[in-house]
Amino acid sequence: MxxxxxxxxxxxxxxxxxxxxxxxxxxxxxxxxxxxxxxxxxxxxxxxxxxxxxxxxxxxxxxxxxxxxxxxxxxxxxxxxxxxxxxxxxxxITFDPQPALRLLREELPDARYAVEDLGVGFRMNELFPEGELDGTFAVVDFEELWSQEVTRVIVRSPEATSEMFHELVARLGYDDVTYAVGWTAWMDIAPHGxxxxxxxxxxxxxxxxxxxxxxxxxxxxxxxxxxxxxxxxxxxxxxxxxxxxxxxxxxxxxxxxxxxxxxxxxx
CATH class of the missing domain: 3.40.50.1000 (HAD superfamily/HAD-like)
Structure with missing residues:
Protein backbone atom coordinates (compact mmCIF):
# COMPACT_ATOMS: atom_id res chain seq x y z
CA MET A 1 0.00 0.00 0.00
CA ILE A 93 2.19 -17.70 14.34
CA THR A 94 2.41 -20.95 16.28
CA PHE A 95 5.05 -23.14 17.90
CA ASP A 96 5.45 -26.50 19.59
CA PRO A 97 5.08 -25.83 23.33
CA GLN A 98 6.22 -29.27 24.51
CA PRO A 99 9.93 -28.56 25.22
CA ALA A 100 9.19 -25.38 27.16
CA LEU A 101 6.33 -26.92 29.11
CA ARG A 102 8.35 -29.98 30.09
CA LEU A 103 11.29 -27.93 31.36
CA LEU A 104 9.12 -25.38 33.12
CA ARG A 105 7.14 -28.05 34.93
CA GLU A 106 10.38 -29.48 36.31
CA GLU A 107 11.22 -26.05 37.73
CA LEU A 108 7.67 -25.01 38.67
CA PRO A 109 5.73 -28.21 39.37
CA ASP A 110 2.90 -26.42 41.18
CA ALA A 111 2.32 -23.74 38.54
CA ARG A 112 -0.80 -23.52 36.42
CA TYR A 113 -0.30 -23.75 32.67
CA ALA A 114 -2.61 -22.74 29.82
CA VAL A 115 -2.43 -22.71 26.03
CA GLU A 116 -4.59 -20.51 23.84
CA ASP A 117 -7.23 -21.74 21.40
CA LEU A 118 -7.77 -18.84 19.02
CA GLY A 119 -11.18 -17.24 19.19
CA VAL A 120 -12.36 -19.78 21.76
CA GLY A 121 -10.44 -19.62 25.02
CA PHE A 122 -7.83 -21.79 26.70
CA ARG A 123 -6.88 -25.35 27.53
CA MET A 124 -5.25 -25.61 30.96
CA ASN A 125 -4.01 -28.15 33.45
CA GLU A 126 -6.18 -26.58 36.16
CA LEU A 127 -8.51 -23.62 36.32
CA PHE A 128 -7.05 -20.14 36.72
CA PRO A 129 -8.62 -17.74 39.25
CA GLU A 130 -11.89 -16.28 38.02
CA GLY A 131 -11.51 -13.20 35.86
CA GLU A 132 -7.88 -13.71 34.84
CA LEU A 133 -8.62 -15.28 31.45
CA ASP A 134 -11.51 -14.94 29.01
CA GLY A 135 -13.36 -17.34 26.78
CA THR A 136 -14.19 -21.02 27.15
CA PHE A 137 -11.94 -23.15 29.36
CA ALA A 138 -11.12 -26.83 29.08
CA VAL A 139 -9.18 -28.56 31.87
CA VAL A 140 -7.00 -31.29 30.33
CA ASP A 141 -4.14 -33.57 31.29
CA PHE A 142 -0.81 -31.75 31.24
CA GLU A 143 0.41 -33.77 28.24
CA GLU A 144 -2.60 -32.62 26.19
CA LEU A 145 -1.36 -29.04 26.34
CA TRP A 146 1.09 -29.88 23.55
CA SER A 147 -1.27 -31.98 21.44
CA GLN A 148 -0.96 -29.31 18.74
CA GLU A 149 1.02 -26.18 18.01
CA VAL A 150 -0.17 -23.06 19.84
CA THR A 151 0.17 -19.29 19.65
CA ARG A 152 0.84 -18.79 23.32
CA VAL A 153 1.56 -20.48 26.64
CA ILE A 154 0.73 -18.89 29.98
CA VAL A 155 2.52 -19.84 33.18
CA ARG A 156 0.94 -18.76 36.45
CA SER A 157 3.01 -19.37 39.57
CA PRO A 158 1.89 -17.36 42.63
CA GLU A 159 5.05 -18.17 44.59
CA ALA A 160 7.27 -16.74 41.84
CA THR A 161 8.29 -13.11 41.47
CA SER A 162 9.14 -11.35 38.23
CA GLU A 163 12.81 -11.60 39.18
CA MET A 164 12.49 -15.35 39.69
CA PHE A 165 10.90 -15.73 36.26
CA HIS A 166 13.72 -13.79 34.61
CA GLU A 167 16.32 -15.89 36.42
CA LEU A 168 14.52 -19.07 35.38
CA VAL A 169 14.47 -17.99 31.74
CA ALA A 170 18.19 -17.24 31.83
CA ARG A 171 18.96 -20.58 33.47
CA LEU A 172 16.92 -22.60 30.99
CA GLY A 173 18.56 -20.74 28.11
CA TYR A 174 15.80 -21.13 25.55
CA ASP A 175 16.42 -19.76 22.08
CA ASP A 176 13.32 -21.00 20.30
CA VAL A 177 10.62 -19.04 22.12
CA THR A 178 10.13 -15.48 23.37
CA TYR A 179 9.24 -14.62 26.95
CA ALA A 180 7.32 -11.72 28.42
CA VAL A 181 6.94 -11.41 32.19
CA GLY A 182 3.91 -9.22 32.61
CA TRP A 183 3.37 -9.08 36.34
CA THR A 184 4.21 -11.03 39.45
CA ALA A 185 3.19 -14.70 39.12
CA TRP A 186 2.61 -14.53 35.37
CA MET A 187 4.70 -15.28 32.28
CA ASP A 188 3.73 -15.50 28.60
CA ILE A 189 5.64 -17.67 26.15
CA ALA A 190 5.39 -16.83 22.45
CA PRO A 191 6.96 -18.13 19.25
CA HIS A 192 10.63 -17.19 18.86
CA GLY A 193 11.19 -13.61 17.74
Whole structure:
Protein backbone atom coordinates (compact mmCIF):
# COMPACT_ATOMS: atom_id res chain seq x y z
CA MET A 1 0.00 0.00 0.00
CA UNK A 2 1.32 3.49 -0.82
CA UNK A 3 2.62 5.34 2.22
CA UNK A 4 0.47 8.22 3.37
CA UNK A 5 2.06 11.17 5.12
CA UNK A 6 -1.09 12.60 6.70
CA UNK A 7 -1.86 9.97 9.32
CA UNK A 8 -0.19 8.04 12.09
CA UNK A 9 -0.33 4.49 13.38
CA UNK A 10 -1.07 4.59 17.11
CA UNK A 11 -0.41 1.32 18.97
CA UNK A 12 -2.09 1.10 22.35
CA UNK A 13 -1.56 -1.41 25.13
CA UNK A 14 -4.72 -2.19 27.10
CA UNK A 15 -4.21 -3.23 30.72
CA UNK A 16 -2.55 -0.55 32.79
CA UNK A 17 -2.62 1.81 29.82
CA UNK A 18 -6.19 2.23 28.62
CA UNK A 19 -7.86 0.17 31.34
CA UNK A 20 -7.09 0.19 35.03
CA UNK A 21 -5.92 -3.08 36.53
CA UNK A 22 -9.51 -3.52 37.71
CA UNK A 23 -10.68 -3.36 34.10
CA UNK A 24 -12.18 0.14 34.21
CA UNK A 25 -12.14 2.31 31.08
CA UNK A 26 -12.37 5.97 32.06
CA UNK A 27 -14.60 8.20 29.94
CA UNK A 28 -11.69 10.57 29.41
CA UNK A 29 -9.55 7.80 27.96
CA UNK A 30 -12.32 6.48 25.73
CA UNK A 31 -12.92 9.97 24.39
CA UNK A 32 -9.20 10.49 23.78
CA UNK A 33 -9.02 7.32 21.68
CA UNK A 34 -12.14 8.36 19.78
CA UNK A 35 -10.53 11.74 19.06
CA UNK A 36 -7.46 10.09 17.56
CA UNK A 37 -9.62 7.93 15.30
CA UNK A 38 -11.78 10.91 14.32
CA UNK A 39 -8.61 12.71 13.22
CA UNK A 40 -8.01 9.91 10.71
CA UNK A 41 -5.24 8.02 12.45
CA UNK A 42 -4.93 4.23 12.56
CA UNK A 43 -5.49 3.05 16.14
CA UNK A 44 -4.21 -0.49 16.75
CA UNK A 45 -4.86 -2.22 20.06
CA UNK A 46 -1.75 -4.26 20.92
CA UNK A 47 -2.01 -6.50 23.95
CA UNK A 48 -0.90 -9.69 25.61
CA UNK A 49 -4.59 -10.47 25.87
CA UNK A 50 -6.18 -13.15 23.73
CA UNK A 51 -8.47 -12.21 20.86
CA UNK A 52 -11.61 -13.06 22.82
CA UNK A 53 -10.48 -10.76 25.63
CA UNK A 54 -9.67 -7.89 23.27
CA UNK A 55 -12.90 -7.81 21.30
CA UNK A 56 -14.99 -6.37 24.19
CA UNK A 57 -12.38 -3.63 24.68
CA UNK A 58 -12.55 -2.69 21.01
CA UNK A 59 -16.32 -2.55 21.29
CA UNK A 60 -16.15 -0.36 24.41
CA UNK A 61 -13.84 2.01 22.52
CA UNK A 62 -16.22 2.16 19.56
CA UNK A 63 -13.71 0.49 17.24
CA UNK A 64 -15.80 -1.29 14.61
CA UNK A 65 -13.07 -1.80 12.02
CA UNK A 66 -9.29 -1.86 11.95
CA UNK A 67 -6.41 -3.98 13.21
CA UNK A 68 -5.58 -5.63 16.50
CA UNK A 69 -2.37 -7.30 17.66
CA UNK A 70 -3.25 -10.05 20.14
CA UNK A 71 -1.29 -12.51 22.27
CA UNK A 72 1.84 -10.34 22.31
CA UNK A 73 2.12 -10.41 18.54
CA UNK A 74 1.40 -14.04 17.75
CA UNK A 75 -2.07 -13.23 16.39
CA UNK A 76 -3.01 -10.28 14.19
CA UNK A 77 -6.64 -9.77 13.21
CA UNK A 78 -8.59 -7.26 11.19
CA UNK A 79 -11.94 -6.25 12.61
CA UNK A 80 -14.46 -6.27 9.79
CA UNK A 81 -18.26 -6.19 10.31
CA UNK A 82 -18.67 -7.92 6.95
CA UNK A 83 -16.95 -11.06 8.24
CA UNK A 84 -19.19 -13.79 9.72
CA UNK A 85 -17.49 -13.48 13.13
CA UNK A 86 -16.80 -9.76 12.79
CA UNK A 87 -13.08 -10.32 12.30
CA UNK A 88 -10.58 -12.22 10.19
CA UNK A 89 -7.17 -13.60 11.03
CA UNK A 90 -4.44 -11.79 9.11
CA UNK A 91 -1.61 -13.78 10.68
CA UNK A 92 -1.27 -16.50 13.28
CA ILE A 93 2.19 -17.70 14.34
CA THR A 94 2.41 -20.95 16.28
CA PHE A 95 5.05 -23.14 17.90
CA ASP A 96 5.45 -26.50 19.59
CA PRO A 97 5.08 -25.83 23.33
CA GLN A 98 6.22 -29.27 24.51
CA PRO A 99 9.93 -28.56 25.22
CA ALA A 100 9.19 -25.38 27.16
CA LEU A 101 6.33 -26.92 29.11
CA ARG A 102 8.35 -29.98 30.09
CA LEU A 103 11.29 -27.93 31.36
CA LEU A 104 9.12 -25.38 33.12
CA ARG A 105 7.14 -28.05 34.93
CA GLU A 106 10.38 -29.48 36.31
CA GLU A 107 11.22 -26.05 37.73
CA LEU A 108 7.67 -25.01 38.67
CA PRO A 109 5.73 -28.21 39.37
CA ASP A 110 2.90 -26.42 41.18
CA ALA A 111 2.32 -23.74 38.54
CA ARG A 112 -0.80 -23.52 36.42
CA TYR A 113 -0.30 -23.75 32.67
CA ALA A 114 -2.61 -22.74 29.82
CA VAL A 115 -2.43 -22.71 26.03
CA GLU A 116 -4.59 -20.51 23.84
CA ASP A 117 -7.23 -21.74 21.40
CA LEU A 118 -7.77 -18.84 19.02
CA GLY A 119 -11.18 -17.24 19.19
CA VAL A 120 -12.36 -19.78 21.76
CA GLY A 121 -10.44 -19.62 25.02
CA PHE A 122 -7.83 -21.79 26.70
CA ARG A 123 -6.88 -25.35 27.53
CA MET A 124 -5.25 -25.61 30.96
CA ASN A 125 -4.01 -28.15 33.45
CA GLU A 126 -6.18 -26.58 36.16
CA LEU A 127 -8.51 -23.62 36.32
CA PHE A 128 -7.05 -20.14 36.72
CA PRO A 129 -8.62 -17.74 39.25
CA GLU A 130 -11.89 -16.28 38.02
CA GLY A 131 -11.51 -13.20 35.86
CA GLU A 132 -7.88 -13.71 34.84
CA LEU A 133 -8.62 -15.28 31.45
CA ASP A 134 -11.51 -14.94 29.01
CA GLY A 135 -13.36 -17.34 26.78
CA THR A 136 -14.19 -21.02 27.15
CA PHE A 137 -11.94 -23.15 29.36
CA ALA A 138 -11.12 -26.83 29.08
CA VAL A 139 -9.18 -28.56 31.87
CA VAL A 140 -7.00 -31.29 30.33
CA ASP A 141 -4.14 -33.57 31.29
CA PHE A 142 -0.81 -31.75 31.24
CA GLU A 143 0.41 -33.77 28.24
CA GLU A 144 -2.60 -32.62 26.19
CA LEU A 145 -1.36 -29.04 26.34
CA TRP A 146 1.09 -29.88 23.55
CA SER A 147 -1.27 -31.98 21.44
CA GLN A 148 -0.96 -29.31 18.74
CA GLU A 149 1.02 -26.18 18.01
CA VAL A 150 -0.17 -23.06 19.84
CA THR A 151 0.17 -19.29 19.65
CA ARG A 152 0.84 -18.79 23.32
CA VAL A 153 1.56 -20.48 26.64
CA ILE A 154 0.73 -18.89 29.98
CA VAL A 155 2.52 -19.84 33.18
CA ARG A 156 0.94 -18.76 36.45
CA SER A 157 3.01 -19.37 39.57
CA PRO A 158 1.89 -17.36 42.63
CA GLU A 159 5.05 -18.17 44.59
CA ALA A 160 7.27 -16.74 41.84
CA THR A 161 8.29 -13.11 41.47
CA SER A 162 9.14 -11.35 38.23
CA GLU A 163 12.81 -11.60 39.18
CA MET A 164 12.49 -15.35 39.69
CA PHE A 165 10.90 -15.73 36.26
CA HIS A 166 13.72 -13.79 34.61
CA GLU A 167 16.32 -15.89 36.42
CA LEU A 168 14.52 -19.07 35.38
CA VAL A 169 14.47 -17.99 31.74
CA ALA A 170 18.19 -17.24 31.83
CA ARG A 171 18.96 -20.58 33.47
CA LEU A 172 16.92 -22.60 30.99
CA GLY A 173 18.56 -20.74 28.11
CA TYR A 174 15.80 -21.13 25.55
CA ASP A 175 16.42 -19.76 22.08
CA ASP A 176 13.32 -21.00 20.30
CA VAL A 177 10.62 -19.04 22.12
CA THR A 178 10.13 -15.48 23.37
CA TYR A 179 9.24 -14.62 26.95
CA ALA A 180 7.32 -11.72 28.42
CA VAL A 181 6.94 -11.41 32.19
CA GLY A 182 3.91 -9.22 32.61
CA TRP A 183 3.37 -9.08 36.34
CA THR A 184 4.21 -11.03 39.45
CA ALA A 185 3.19 -14.70 39.12
CA TRP A 186 2.61 -14.53 35.37
CA MET A 187 4.70 -15.28 32.28
CA ASP A 188 3.73 -15.50 28.60
CA ILE A 189 5.64 -17.67 26.15
CA ALA A 190 5.39 -16.83 22.45
CA PRO A 191 6.96 -18.13 19.25
CA HIS A 192 10.63 -17.19 18.86
CA GLY A 193 11.19 -13.61 17.74
CA UNK A 194 7.51 -12.69 17.98
CA UNK A 195 6.60 -9.52 19.87
CA UNK A 196 4.06 -6.75 19.61
CA UNK A 197 6.65 -4.83 17.59
CA UNK A 198 7.10 -7.51 14.93
CA UNK A 199 3.36 -7.69 14.36
CA UNK A 200 2.93 -3.91 14.38
CA UNK A 201 5.58 -3.46 11.71
CA UNK A 202 3.58 -5.74 9.40
CA UNK A 203 0.41 -3.78 10.15
CA UNK A 204 2.24 -0.51 9.44
CA UNK A 205 3.23 -1.76 6.00
CA UNK A 206 -0.28 -3.08 5.33
CA UNK A 207 -1.97 0.24 6.14
CA UNK A 208 0.68 2.38 4.47
CA UNK A 209 1.87 4.55 7.34
CA UNK A 210 5.31 6.14 7.28
CA UNK A 211 7.71 4.71 9.92
CA UNK A 212 8.24 8.21 11.24
CA UNK A 213 4.54 8.54 12.05
CA UNK A 214 4.28 5.64 14.47
CA UNK A 215 3.43 5.98 18.14
CA UNK A 216 3.16 3.37 20.88
CA UNK A 217 1.88 3.67 24.43
CA UNK A 218 2.36 1.04 27.13
CA UNK A 219 3.35 0.22 30.69
CA UNK A 220 4.72 -3.34 30.81
CA UNK A 221 7.83 -5.31 29.93
CA UNK A 222 5.99 -6.83 26.99
CA UNK A 223 5.70 -3.27 25.64
CA UNK A 224 9.45 -2.54 25.59
CA UNK A 225 10.06 -3.71 22.01
CA UNK A 226 6.95 -1.86 20.87
CA UNK A 227 8.09 1.38 22.50
CA UNK A 228 11.49 1.09 20.85
CA UNK A 229 9.91 0.29 17.50
CA UNK A 230 7.73 3.41 17.45
CA UNK A 231 9.05 6.75 16.30
CA UNK A 232 7.34 8.11 19.41
CA UNK A 233 7.38 5.62 22.26
CA UNK A 234 5.43 6.73 25.32
CA UNK A 235 5.54 4.99 28.70
CA UNK A 236 2.93 5.33 31.41
CA UNK A 237 4.04 7.06 34.57
CA UNK A 238 3.61 3.98 36.76
CA UNK A 239 5.78 1.81 34.47
CA UNK A 240 9.04 0.62 36.02
CA UNK A 241 12.44 2.04 35.13
CA UNK A 242 13.22 -0.48 32.38
CA UNK A 243 10.00 0.32 30.53
CA UNK A 244 10.42 4.07 30.91
CA UNK A 245 14.01 3.80 29.67
CA UNK A 246 12.76 2.26 26.42
CA UNK A 247 10.44 5.20 25.77
CA UNK A 248 10.98 8.64 24.29
CA UNK A 249 8.69 10.25 26.84
CA UNK A 250 6.72 9.46 29.96
CA UNK A 251 3.18 10.61 30.76
CA UNK A 252 1.01 10.34 33.85
CA UNK A 253 0.08 7.07 35.50
CA UNK A 254 -3.05 5.07 34.85
CA UNK A 255 -4.68 6.74 37.84
CA UNK A 256 -3.86 10.11 36.29
CA UNK A 257 -5.27 9.08 32.89
CA UNK A 258 -1.83 9.39 31.33
CA UNK A 259 -3.15 8.02 28.04
CA UNK A 260 -5.14 11.22 27.59
CA UNK A 261 -1.98 13.32 27.72
CA UNK A 262 -0.25 11.00 25.27
CA UNK A 263 -3.12 11.04 22.75
CA UNK A 264 -4.26 14.64 22.90
CA UNK A 265 -1.57 15.96 20.52
CA UNK A 266 -2.98 13.69 17.79
CA UNK A 267 -6.48 15.16 17.87
Missing amino acids: PVRSDRSLVALDIDGTLLTYDGVLADEVRDAVAGVRAAGHEVVLASGRSLVAMLPVAEALGIESGWMVCSNGAVTVEIDPAEPRGWRVAEM VTKATALEKVRVAVGVDPGRTMALGDGHNDVDMLRWAARGVAMGHADDAVQAAADEVVGSIDEHGAVDALRPLH
